[in-house]
């Protein structure tokens with residue numbers, strides 16, 4: 001699923017991270033504000049050309 005960068009029209013690279021993942025003794029979720037802890041994962045889209053980044057919160 002490729003999509004174009006809104007800034008330069010370049011190719012966006014998509015990475016999905018689970019918020020249940022753990023960093024040492026902490027889960028990623030514990031670092032988030034309460035209004036974001038209801039989401040299960042976050043999709044990070046980075047333009048390979050200009051570095052423009054978008055975040056999508058996924059349930």
Ligand SMILES: [Zn+2]
Nearest residue numbers: 005008047050
């Ligand atoms: Zn771009």
